[in-house]
Amino acid sequence: xxxxxxxxxxxxxxxxxxxLVKENPTFVLALGMCPxxxxxxxxxNGLGMGLTTTAxxxxxxxxxxxxxxxxxxxxxxxxxxxxxxxxxxMVQLLLEGFIPSLYSAxxxxxxxxxxxxxxxxxxxxxxxxxxVIPSIFDGLGMGLxxxxxxxxxxxxxxxxxxxxxxxxxxxxNVLGMFTSVxxxxxxxxxxxxxxxxxxxxxxxxxxxVKRKMQEKGQNADKIQSGCSxxxxxxxxxxxxxxxxxxxxxxxxxxxxxxxxxxx
Amino acid sequence: MLDVVKDLLVLMIGxxxxxxxxxxxxxxxxxxxxxxxxxxxxxxxxxxxxFVITIASGVAAVIYKFVxxxxxxxxxxxxxxxxxxxxxxxxxxxxxxxxxxxxYQALGVYLPLITTNCAVLGIALTNVQxxxxxxxxxxxxxxxxxxxxxxxxxxxxxxxxxEYNDVPESFRGMPIVLITAGLMAIAFCGFSGLL
Numbered sequence: 001x002x003x004x005x006x007x008x009x010x011x012x013x014x015x016x017x018x019x020l021v022k023e024n025p026t027f028v029l030a031l032g033m034c035p036x037x038x039x040x041x042x043x044x045n046g047l048g049m050g051l052t053t054t055a056x057x058x059x060x061x062x063x064x065x066x067x068x069x070x071x072x073x074x075x076x077x078x079x080x081x082x083x084x085x086x087x088x089x090m091v092q093l094l095l096e097g098f099i100p101s102l103y104s105a106x107x108x109x110x111x112x113x114x115x116x117x118x119x120x121x122x123x124x125x126x127x128x129x130x131x132v133i134p135s136i137f138d139g140l141g142m143g144l145x146x147x148x149x150x151x152x153x154x155x156x157x158x159x160x161x162x163x164x165x166x167x168x169x170x171x172x173n174v175l176g177m178f179t180s181v182x183x184x185x186x187x188x189x190x191x192x193x194x195x196x197x198x199x200x201x202x203x204x205x206x207x208x209v210k211r212k213m214q215e216k217g218q219n220a221d222k223i224q225s226g227c228s229x230x231x232x233x234x235x236x237x238x239x240x241x242x243x244x245x246x247x248x249x250x251x252x253x254x255x256x257x258x259x260x261x262x263x
Numbered sequence: 264m265l266d267v268v269k270d271l272l273v274l275m276i277g278x279x280x281x282x283x284x285x286x287x288x289x290x291x292x293x294x295x296x297x298x299x300x301x302x303x304x305x306x307x308x309x310x311x312x313x314f315v316i317t318i319a320s321g322v323a324a325v326i327y328k329f330v331x332x333x334x335x336x337x338x339x340x341x342x343x344x345x346x347x348x349x350x351x352x353x354x355x356x357x358x359x360x361x362x363x364x365x366x367y368q369a370l371g372v373y374l375p376l377i378t379t380n381c382a383v384l385g386i387a388l389t390n391v392q393x394x395x396x397x398x399x400x401x402x403x404x405x406x407x408x409x410x411x412x413x414x415x416x417x418x419x420x421x422x423x424x425x426e427y428n429d430v431p432e433s434f435r436g437m438p439i440v441l442i443t444a445g446l447m448a449i450a451f452c453g454f455s456g457l458l
């Protein structure tokens with residue numbers, strides 16, 4: 001009994017670290033790009049968005065996993081959407097009530113957590129096939145991985161764009177110790193274009209790591225090349241699914257085009 | 264009357280150029296990056312987005328006014344909107360397949376990609392937030408989607424030219440596209456002087 005328990009716990013921890021490091025949703029799988037760009041104007045916003053998503057992900061994974069034998073396969077996507085949307089609404093109301101500053105900073109992007117690829121993707125590929133405890137750990141790992149990534153992107157943008165980190169003017173504090181030079185913030189990094197540039201640098205880094213791994217003969221298949229031609233994570237992980245399966249499995253754009261050519 | 268026309272003009276410039284849905288709000292980024300390799304597919308995707316967003320924002324506005332406000336359950340808006348939009352997209356797809364096969368040939372393959380697109384839900388929620396009426400909601404949806412079409416067609420045009428360029432190895436593929444999008448976003452920042 002105790003052996004079985006420890007085994008299960010090991011499995012859970014593995015699932016947890018899998019989401020946090022090996023399959024980090026933002027850096028490795030390139031999932032859920034929309035909010036990563038829009039809300040990461042500062043490290044605090046990134047952290048807030050990440051934790052909000054984590055809460056929704058853990059709760060929805062748990063409930064979907066509990067209901068996995070009850071939900072009929074054909075209507076699973078609408079069922080998942082209802083469950084996720086309910087939790088998002090709850091979290092939104094709680095934020096509005098208790099952390100109004102974060103609520104107004106994130107604004108529209110809180111309800112948009114519903115359509116975040118990570119959540120439906122994990123529901124489809126993990127929670128609907130696994131027991132409750134591993135699903136909760138999967139949600140926790142993926143959510144915290146997402147949080148770390150968002151906070152890191154937010155920190156880079158805040159540091160370059162405002163010279164601050166979590167609201168502390170860190171660059172000027174350091175510079176002030178040695179010189180009288182003042183840091184002039186590159187404010188474009190807090191604006192919309194900066195988000196694209198930071199993400200571009202990030203995916204370039206990802207490409208480089210992947211190339212080096214392939215040169216050494218390691219398996220780098222898991223690393224998606226940052227929202228590749230077919231919108232990488234999205235079409236594979238539940239976002240591009242049809243609402244209700246009518247006639248056969250839904251295909252990606254590439255498949256559909258191939259069919260169109262053949263037909 | 265003149266006031267309405269003026270408001271519509273401001274709405275048109277504001278939602279299609281100044282606060283462009285992709286380049287300044289980051290909504291609908293997936294199709295923007297994923298389906299922008301060639302100009303003709305980009306036009307198809309843009310057309311599908313215009314079609315879906317215009318209908319969806321109209322339907323969402325009607326439901327908001329006559330169901331959610333009427334029964335005082337506006338806090339359910341996220342759940343109701345996402346369900347209505349997802350069902351609507353599939354219904355539109357089936358309708359087109361059966362009755363307007365020519366349009367389905369042109370737009371059909373893109374429709375499943377838009378089912379859970381954040382742009383569609385985002386615009387429905389923005390319309391409610393700005394308390395637009397039904398007419399203005401439809402107009403706002405249409406103009407925002409036109410903004411998407413403009414952005415994705417420009418990006419596709421640039422990407423077609425870029426195929427022949429010598430891009431540093433690590434920046435090949437998505438990174439250089441993101442940098443292009445960033446430069447376009449800077450250019451679109453210039454429109455903010457219009458209003």
